[in-house]
Amino acid sequence: MANSTASAAASWQTIAHRDSLIPSRWRLPAELLASLPTNVTGIPPQFLTAREVELTGLTASELARKIAARQVTAREVTVAFCHRAAIAHQLVNCLTEIFFDSAIARAEELDRILAKTGKVLGPLHGVPISIKDHFNIEGLETTGGYVSYANHGPVKKDALAVEILRNAGAVLYVKTNNPQCMMVLETVSNIYGRTLNPRNTTLGAGGSSGGEGALLALRGSPLGLGSDVGGSIRVPAAFNGLYGFKPSGRRVPTSGWECENMGQESIIAVSGPLGRSIEDLNLFFQVTSDAKPWLYEPLLEVPWKTDEQLNFNPRRLTIGLMLWDEVVMPHPYLTRILKAVAAKLQAAGHEVANFKPYDHGRAWSDILLPLYFTDGGENIRKTLQASGEPMLPSAKHLMDDPIVKPLEIHELWKHHVARDNYRTEYLEHWNSTARTTTSGKPIDVIICAPSCVQGTPHDVRPWWGYCSQWNLLDYPCGIIPAGTAEADDQYPDNYKPVNALDEGNFRLYDSNLYAGMPVTIQVVGRTLQDEKVMKAMEIIDQVINRKEKPSSRL
Structure with a gap:
């Protein structure tokens, strides 16, 4: 085994050549890289022009408007983000594929189209978009975090979600790191290494869309494409202080990606965006919906609804507040921020009622974890063995769980029945909140x-x-930045963990380690109420971050 591992190591060291694709003029000084601070977010502006700092500080929607109004060229925007992405990668190791030259050429082509026709190609004309590694991009390799996948060679076709973005005028320029096995909440692999959290490099950037999270946190991308089957969009968005959204299943294309659990349908994996504003998340879904992807992939034919088509009162939301799931108590900065958000929403005229979770611990151990690995993880192990690469600790922690074991077909069916019964019970539980609200109607969303x-x-x-609870239920949900952890955030003096999982999280807490880290909240709604959740996020964001709704005018 040692020889095969050494051979695999030589192989991936040869394959992971992306650093050589960074132009020499954009490489950071060796002495700087040798003595980086743990918070690297202040470094990129030192090496960018004032114009590049300005452009990379804009959201995707703002960039689209400025390009369409010819206030800036697609080429200028693309060069700025390529430069900043190159710096970000050198700081936190977030990229897997770099193709700056073709991106700049595409941007120049888009500028010519606009100059000649006076019209943009689509809503994303000239906007750089980063793509998670396991989505296929024509002409590039897709490793998905596996050494053995690197032997597949360049792919011949874009993933459908990528094709839609390209057709809308997006400029593709980088692919971003995802972890070995995908099913972990930290981004690290043998082929591309570990992605670090820009605000504290002793911490992970989240997974599995961790490369996206770290890149956006350093403003090396205005909008990124990720995927989620257990938190893989939302955790990186949360850990990096971003906005992110996990849609309901079969609303966004998932064809054309590479991962070892393709075909697993017990828990539906989804595609979705990470960004810097609610407006950008909305833009992503509107572009995707307008392309009518259900004509090319067996998806639900559910066009993205406008605000006018939503059947609820946005001026008075009824919100369920879930401070903890009765399994693991969140760290003190999270509960403090949630209480503060609830108070601000109440002061703004919205109703907030306590929401009691329904059997979240049982849902994980009896239903969800067995359904994630119905083959007991055998396919993951075989994929690793194909190149001789070792399983990393982040994946091994999960794969060694005694709950992870192969299911016989009748066992699988029983778990599917348990899943569907639990979903029904949760709907009943949600509906029962009508008894506690002043309107007599169930809550609109949970925070x-x-x-x-x-x-x-x-x-x-x-x-x-x-x-992962919301993946099991197939509930849409999104992430909103809401504050910052402080050094004086502490558990109550008499706090006693309720179980081993809670004790592990309790022991993990170090107020000095987390002080200064961004804190986010999650907004959850019922299946296929994606637009309602997004609108609720917009309203909540306006209250807690004092953001006005952006103008649609250029």
Whole structure:
């Protein structure tokens, strides 16, 4: 085994050549890289022009408007983001594929089209978009975090979600790191290494869309494409202080990606965006919906609804507040921020009622974890064995769980029945909230923590339940930045963990380690109420972050 591992190591060291694709003029000084601070977010502006800082500080929607109004060229925007992405990668190791030259050529082509026709190609004309590694991009390799996948060679066709973005005028320029096995909440692989959290490099950037999270946190991308089957969009968005959204199943294309659990349908994996504003998340879904992807992939034919088509009162939301899931208590900064958000919403005229979770612990151990690995993880192990690469600790922690074991067909059917029964019971539980609201109607959305922690030390497996619960239920949910952890955030003096998982999270807490980290909240709604959740996020965001709704005018 040692020889095969050494051979695999030589192989991936040869394959992972992306650093050589960074132009020499954009490479950071060796002496700087040798003595980086743990918070690297202040470094990129030092090496950018004032114009590049200005452009990379804009959201995707703002960039689209400025390009369409010819206030800036697509080429200028693309060069700025290529430069900033190159710097970000050198700081936190977030990229897997770099193709700046073809991106700049595409931007120049888009500028010519606009100059000649006076019209943009689409809503994303000239906007750089980053893509998670396991989505296929024509002409590039897709490793998905596996050494053995690197032998497949360049792919011949874009993933459908990528094709839609390209057709809308997006400029593709980088692919971003995802972890070995995908099913972990930290981004690290043998082929591309570990992605670090820009605000504290002793912590992980989240997973599995961790490369996206770290890149956006350093403003090396205005909008990124990720995927989520247990928190893989929301955890990186949360750990990096971003906006993110996990849609309901079969609303966004998932064809054309590479991962070892393709075909697993017990828990539906989804595609979705990470960004810097609610407007950008909305833009992503509107572009995707307008392309009518259900004509090319067996998706639900559910066009994205406008505000006018939503059947609820946005001036008075009824919100369920879930401070904890009765399995693991979130760290103190999370519960403090949630209470503060609830108070602000109440002061703004919205109703907030306590929401009691329904059997979240049982849902994880009896239903969700067995359904994630119905083959007991055998396919993952075979994919690793194909190249001789070792399983990393972040994946091994999960794969060694005694609950992970192969299911016989009749066992699988029983778990599917349990899943569907639990979904029905949860709907009944949600509907029962009508008895506690002043309107006599069920709550519109839930607000809760996105995780029990805002970043973990490397190779630590946190409790997944705050995100994976909603994958089990197929509920749409999104992430909103809401504050910052402070050094005086502390557990109550008499706090006693309620179980081993809670004790592990309790022992993980270090107020000095987390002080200064961004804190986010999660907004959750019922299946196929994606637009309602997004509108609720917009309203909540306006209240807690004092953001006005952006103008649609250029």
